[in-house]
Amino acid sequence: MQLSFEESESENVVYCVQFLAKHYLEQRDVEKAIYYGQKCLEHDSISEEGRFVLRAAEAMKDDMDKQKNDEAPIEDSFTTTGFDITRPSTSMGGDDSEMMISEGEGDESF
Secondary structure, three states, X not given: OOOOHHHHHHHHHHHHHHHHHHHHHHOOXXXXXXXXXXXXXXXXXXXXXXXXXXXXXXXXXXXXXXXXXXXXXXXXXXXXXXXXOOOOOHHHOOOHHHOOOOOOOOOOXX
């Protein structure tokens, strides 16, 4: 059976789509691999390869997301100052005899 020019050209396009799906998967370009993998599903002759590419690309995407989340610094919304409230601080005048209270002398800010 001899294929017409249009049929053979269409068949070449189909296999180019398959090639691109596998190529982008190997290059770890997940978005393009998924795009061409979905295009493979539109053609019966390469739909099995399309399903393989889609499964592999989704798994790769999940791995990349997991690695990205593992590497991201954890932002802590609660920060500590290192001030221990269980022990009296020497800077707060632990000895009451040293504490000075201003009587307002020389304080003209009021």
